[in-house]
Amino acid sequence: MNLPWLVLENSAWAGVAALGFAVLFNVPPRALAAATLNGSTAFAARAGLIGLHFGSLELSTLYAASLTSLLGVLWARRHQTPAALIVIPAVIPLVPGAMAFRTIKGLLALTTQAQPDPALLASVASSGLKTLLVVGSIALGVALPSLLLRRLDLGR
């Protein structure tokens, strides 16, 4: 499958994921469509940037989360409501949950070995740090508009 199609399909699934979290977080119905669309955009932006070799996963996440937050702020201005309604559910699919689980699984595997495998240790350290950095990138991206405009109510 070619890249644009794959990005499109995956961003649709990311939208479904964002929608599910929006419902879980009790986002009001009037904001559901925007949250779904914003989730798709966030994922497409990240996947697109990585696919174009624009930057690492962490940097691409930072750009994607900033874009998501900016779109959220613009939407929030029009609708006189906090941007978080459509920003938080949208960035949740970017959180590297599977990587976090892999890190913990690796940590547990390390203790079962008589001689800890250096390759495993390296992969645990790498996926653990990557998880932290990606979560950091998401939060920084989310906070960016309100930091730039020095207005607290924009980010949240």
Added chain:
Amino acid sequence: MTAPPTALPKPDSAAAQAPSEGIELALTVGQLLMDHGAESELVEHHVRACGEALGCRWDAVLVTYNALLVTERSGDGYQTKLRRVGPRAVDMTLLETVSRLSRQVTSGQLSSAQLREALRELESPRRHYPPALTIVAVGLACAAFSRLFQGDWAAFATTFVGTAAAMLVRHYYAKRKPNRLFFVAVSAFVAGGIVGGLQTLFGLSATPAAAIVSSVLMLVPGVPAINAVQDVIRGHLGVALARGAEAVTIVLAAALGLLLSLHVVQVPL
């Protein structure tokens, strides 16, 4: 440390009555925000702004992970109040409503009595979506994750079933107010056990790992993790550390439940 309180206000004086009502209301605003997933800076902002509009002369407002602490100058003395807070289900509608109420109080559109009435109504928060719909939506969300991890359609279906079952268990079990971490581990155990068990019994999916990992992703503490970093950025390091620890322990609990279930159903991940 600042000077200790010199004299307590007379309880019957009007000047002492009004602020203490304002303090209570401001603390309730802060507590609702903190409990349901707001970052510390926002909580502090609303406690300050709301309290000032209600006549409080703040000496200090402190947000910590499990308490809000305020000191107010009343007359020639001080009064300090501490309100316990603690993480509960993320509720965006509640956050929106409370910050709107606080803004209305600050701009003078809402009186203290009206705020009290509005906050009382929030004691039984409004859910927009019935439990069945939430279970289906979260099931679909996790199934969508399995597609993102290159899972096949069998993985999609089993993820949906596993996640929905875990959410169902959560829904009924939540009424007993269980230990939070244990609750997360049980949910992961149910989801992983069902997805892994279906795989062992029928072997439908060629990508069982995608299904197993996806089925527990609704437990990933995205909001505490993001809030932790937001708190670091705004200098609330204590709350940030606690929230970071909260996020890490939730992931650990979920991983523990998942790995136990996989051990029981004998599926390698």
